[in-house]
Amino acid sequence: MNELRDVARWGTPAAAVTLSPDVRDLLGAALGVTGPRPAASTVTLPAVTLDETVLEDLRTACPALSTGDDGRLAHAAGKSTEDLLRLRAGQAGDAPDAVARPATQQQVTDLLAVCSRHRVAVVPFGGGTSVVGGLAARRDGFTGVLAVDLAALDRLVHLDPVSRIATFEAGIRAPRAEELLAAEGFTLGHFPQSFEYASLGGFAATRSSGQASSGYGRFDRMVVGLRAATPVGPLDTGRAPESAAGPDLRQLLLGSEGAFGVITEVTVRVRPAPRARDYTGWSFPSFDAGTHAVRALAQDGPLPTVLRLSDETETAINAATGGPQSGGCLAVVGVEGTAEEVAARTAALEHRLPALGGTPLGAAPGEAWREGRFRAPYLRDALLDAGAIAETLETATFWDRLPATYTAVRDALTRTLSGAGTPPLVMCHISHVYDSGASLYFTVAAAQTDDPVAQWRAAKAAAGDAIAASGATITHHHGVGRAHLPWYTREIGDVGVAALRGVKNALDPHGILNPGILLP
Numbered sequence: 001m002n003e004l005r006d007v008a009r010w011g012t013p014a015a016a017v018t019l020s021p022d023v024r025d026l027l028g029a030a031l032g033v034t035g036p037r038p039a040a041s042t043v044t045l046p047a048v049t050l051d052e053t054v055l056e057d058l059r060t061a062c063p064a065l066s067t068g069d070d071g072r073l074a075h076a077a078g079k080s081t082e083d084l085l086r087l088r089a090g091q092a093g094d095a096p097d098a099v100a101r102p103a104t105q106q107q108v109t110d111l112l113a114v115c116s117r118h119r120v121a122v123v124p125f126g127g128g129t130s131v132v133g134g135l136a137a138r139r140d141g142f143t144g145v146l147a148v149d150l151a152a153l154d155r156l157v158h159l160d161p162v163s164r165i166a167t168f169e170a171g172i173r174a175p176r177a178e179e180l181l182a183a184e185g186f187t188l189g190h191f192p193q194s195f196e197y198a199s200l201g202g203f204a205a206t207r208s209s210g211q212a213s214s215g216y217g218r219f220d221r222m223v224v225g226l227r228a229a230t231p232v233g234p235l236d237t238g239r240a241p242e243s244a245a246g247p248d249l250r251q252l253l254l255g256s257e258g259a260f261g262v263i264t265e266v267t268v269r270v271r272p273a274p275r276a277r278d279y280t281g282w283s284f285p286s287f288d289a290g291t292h293a294v295r296a297l298a299q300d301g302p303l304p305t306v307l308r309l310s311d312e313t314e315t316a317i318n319a320a321t322g323g324p325q326s327g328g329c330l331a332v333v334g335v336e337g338t339a340e341e342v343a344a345r346t347a348a349l350e351h352r353l354p355a356l357g358g359t360p361l362g363a364a365p366g367e368a369w370r371e372g373r374f375r376a377p378y379l380r381d382a383l384l385d386a387g388a389i390a391e392t393l394e395t396a397t398f399w400d401r402l403p404a405t406y407t408a409v410r411d412a413l414t415r416t417l418s419g420a421g422t423p424p425l426v427m428c429h430i431s432h433v434y435d436s437g438a439s440l441y442f443t444v445a446a447a448q449t450d451d452p453v454a455q456w457r458a459a460k461a462a463a464g465d466a467i468a469a470s471g472a473t474i475t476h477h478h479g480v481g482r483a484h485l486p487w488y489t490r491e492i493g494d495v496g497v498a499a500l501r502g503v504k505n506a507l508d509p510h511g512i513l514n515p516g517i518l519l520p
C-alpha cells in the first residue's frame with residue numbers, strides 16, 4: 001500500500017495552491033461543481049511478474065534496480081488528467097515491475113540486452129510528464145515491464161561556445177540544464193509549461209515545443225545531434241548542423257517516444273542568455289482580429305520571443321480570476337535579447353500592432369503571465385480536488401483552416417460534455433506560430449461526473465475526431481503515446497505505419513521498446 005499524495009499531483013505537496021474565492025464561486029456558478037469527490041488514499045500495485053533470474057540479470061546490468069512499491073508507483077503513469085484521476089481512484093495497473101536507474105550509457109545498453117533476451121518491455125522514463133499515456137507500455141506478450149529512469153544521466157558533457165552547441169546526457173531535467181548553461185552565459189530557451197520536471201531526452205522523444213517557441217524555436221529545431229542505445233547497437237546522428245548525406249536520421253529519433261531506442265545524449269544549439277526583456281499585454285477586439293494580427297507577425301514580422309493570443313473565453317476567465325481586465329482578447333507579447341535588440345524589436349512591435357488592431361495594455365499583463373507561466377498544473381490539482389475536471393488538448397493546422405478547426409473542436413467538447421450533463425467552459429489560445437499556420441491549445445473545465453475518466457475520454461475522443469475531420473494534426477507538441485494512437489495511425493496512413501514498423505523492426509527486432517506507444 002502506498003501514499004498517493006505525491007504521485008497523483010503535479011510537483012510536491014508543499015507547492016500546492018488553494019483556489020481563490022473567485023475561482024470557487026465560478027466553479028459553482030458556471031460549471032455546477034458541487035464539491036470534492038472522494039479520493040482513495042492508498043493503491044495496491046499489481047504483483048511483480050519478473051522472476052528472480054531475470055531480476056538478477058537486470059541487476060548485473062544496472063545495480064540501481066528496485067522492485068519497491070514507492071519506485072514502481074512513481075513510474076506508474078504520466079501527468080495527464082486521466083493519469084491523475086486514475087491514481088486518485090487507487091488504480092495503478094500500468095506500474096512497471098521494476099525500475100532501473102542507469103548511471104552510464106553502457107548500463108542502458110546492457111539493460112536492453114537483458115530485456116531483449118528475457119522479453120521484458122522497456123519504458124524509457126525522463127521526467128514522467130507525458131500527457132498522452134506515453135509511459136504505459138502494453139504488457140501482453142512480455143514477461144514484465146521495466147521502467148528505465150534516466151535521471152542519473154544528467155551531465156553536461158560538452159559545451160562548445162564557438163559553435164554554440166551543448167551536449168547533455170538525456171536524463172537531465174530542464175531547470176538543471178538551464179542552470180549549467182546560465183553559468184556559461186547561455187540559454188537553451190526551451191520553456192514548456194512542464195519545464196520544472198521534464199527532461200531533455202523527453203523533449204527530443206516527444207518533439208516538444210516551449211512557450212518561447214516564436215523566438216527560440218521548437219525543441220526538435222534546437223537539436224543538432226542525438227545518441228541512442230537500441231537493442232541492436234548505438235545510433236549516433238548529427239555530425240554537422242545540416243547535411244545532404246541522405247535522409248536526416250535525427251528525425252527517426254525525434255518524436256520516437258522511446259519506441260526506437262533510448263536517447264542517451266542530446267546535442268542542442270544554445271543562445272546567449274538574454275540580458276533584457278520586455279513583456280507586455282495587448283488587447284484585440286476579437287479572436288479573429290487577434291488571429292489575423294499574430295499571422296501577420298508570423299509571416300511578415302517583427303516576431304517577438306513569446307507570442308500568445310487568448311480567445312474571448314480564456315480572456316474573460318483570466319479577468320474573472322484576477323487577470324487583467326481587457327474585453328475582447330488578450331495577447332501577451334514578450335521580447336528577449338540584448339538591450340539593443342529588445343529596444344528595437346519592441347519599438348517595431350509598438351508600431352505594427354496598433355496598425356493590426358491591437359490596443360496596448362502595458363507591462364502588467366505581460367509580466368503577470370511570465371511570473372505565473374508554470375502555475376497552471378498546480379491549479380489543475382486544486383480543481384481536481386474541488387470536484388472539477390480540468391484538462392488541455394492541442395493541435396496545429398494551416399492558417400486558412402484555423403478558424404474551422406477552432407470552432408469544430410470547441411463544439412465537439414461542448415456538445416459531448418453538455419450531453420453528459422456537465423456543460424463545460426472551453427478556452428483556447430494560440431501560442432506557437434509559423435509562416436504557414438499555428439497551434440490551437442484548448443483548456444477545458446467541467447464538473448466531474450461519477451466516472452470522470454470515462455467522461456473525459458468521451459470528450460477527448462470527440463475532439464480528436466473533430467481535429468481529424470478538419471484536416472488538422474492530432475498533436476502539435478504533446479506527442480502520440482497511447483492516447484492519440486488511433487488518430488495518428490489514420491493521419492499517417494497504412495504506408496506511414498508500415499514505414500515506421502520497418503524502422504522499429506530494424507532497431508528493435510524483439511519489439512521490447514515501449515510496446516503500444518507510437519505504433520499499434
Ligand SMILES: Cc1cc2nc3c(=O)[nH]c(=O)nc-3n(C[C@H](O)[C@H](O)[C@H](O)COP(=O)(O)OP(=O)(O)OC[C@H]3O[C@@H](n4cnc5c(N)ncnc54)[C@H](O)[C@@H]3O)c2cc1C
Binds near residue numbers: 126135210377478
Ligand atoms: C502540466 C504539463 C504541461 C505541459 N506543457 C507542455 C508544453 O508546454 N510543451 C510541450 O511540448 N509539452 C508539454 N507537456 C508534455 C510533456 O511535458 C512533454 O511531452 C515532455 O517533452 C516530456 O518530457 P519528459 O522528460 O517528462 O518525458 P516522459 O514523460 O518521461 O516521456 C515522454 C515519452 O518519451 C519517452 N522518453 C522519455 N525520455 C526518453 C529518452 N531519453 N529516450 C527515449 N524515449 C524517451 C517516454 O517513454 C515517453 O513515451 C506538458 C505536460 C504537463 C503535465
